[in-house]
Amino acid sequence: MKRVLSGIQPSGQLTLGNYIGAMQNFVKLQETEECYFMVVDLHAITVPQEPAALREQTEAVAALFIAAGIDPAKSNVFVQSHVRAHAELGWMFTTLAYMGELERMTQFKDKSAGKDSVGAGLFVYPTLMAADILIYNADLVPVGDDQKQHLELSRDLAHRFNTKYGDYFKVPEPYIPKVGARIMSLDDASKKMSKSNPNPGSFIALLDPPDVVRKKISRATTDSGREVKYDPANKPEVSNLLSIYSHCAGMSIEQIEAKYDGQGYGAFKKDLAEAVVSVLEPLQNKYNEIRSSGAIHDILKQGAEKASIAADKTLADAKELMGFLAPR
Ligand code: TYM
DSSP states (O other): OOEEEEEEOOSSOOBHHHIIIIIHHHHHHTTTSEEEEEEOHHHHTTSOOOHHHHHHHHHHHHHHHHHTTOOTTTEEEEEGGGSTHHHHHHHHHHTTSOHHHHHTOHHHHHHHTTOSOOOHHHHHHHHHHHHHHHTTTOSEEEOOGGGHHHHHHHHHHHHHHHHHHOSOSOOOEEEOOSSSSSOBOSSOTTSBOOTTOSOGGGOOBTTOOHHHHHHHHHHSOOOSSOOOOOOTTTOHHHHHHHHHHHHHHTOOHHHHHHHTTTTOHHHHHHHHHHHHHHHHHHHHHHHHHHHHHTTHHHHHHHHHHHHHHHHHHHHHHHHHHHTOOOOO
């Protein structure tokens, strides 16, 4: 059995991109592997957060995990700040990272571009992410394509620690879906679908009501022509919609292409909207149930207790190897 670890930030609304790129794989992996899934609130504060909103969104994302099908009987679901060892090991990895490698992170470049002042937390963000992964000695990290570079750095930091202090950390592997690792914006297929895009028509939020989903999909930009064909280089918009369709309906791209052969975009987009609604509607019903029951707090408490056992052990071992004097 492999160990799996991943996290999602509690910032803004989660999108269909988060679901297809990451959460669907969380649900799949929990059937066979030992899984740790967390809401990464310590990462969220690397950009300004309003305290009440951060609290609400942390609970909301945890409830969305469960609503999406993560079963707390199979997976450890918790909030990152509830497991204190993350921050401590994160600091230790910060001291192992080089300024140059952190400066090369494209997410840092994107998020800091054009800003007058940039928080130091945003800069060292990937070292905390490395701690998140390595603290559980994870084998596999299910993420979307945009996290690949951060994961590469986690692997480098694991190697660096092992070379300097003794072979201890497992070097994790990314687990990235073949299709859907990068769900693009509905209004511009050159950009990633993102909750921080100011145009709400550009993304589908997991909590968008069905009619909003239908409207957003009917207005989604499509390439000129009328052929429903997967060809990311020449038909990026339609290819993106095909990826979404494939994940939501559980059909292969070829099956979908064959179904709409010679039919144009109209029928395809209509059915696509229904496929998305058929995934989101039950998820939203379950989400509302969980939020109103208050059950999430117990789930998070138990998840943090179990995660802390594994994390505290790794932290103690890493501190010993690094040469910290243990309290007696
Ligand atoms: P975050 O919160 O930005 O995104 C959560 C997950 O969703 C994936 N994702 C997408 N996949 C496909 N298409 C998209 N348009 C799309 N948008 C987002 C992301 O790749 C990610 O898997 N740094 C991480 C959180 C993190 C983490 C970790 C992940 C912190 N510690 C340890 C794995 C392991 C982040 O900001 O993800």
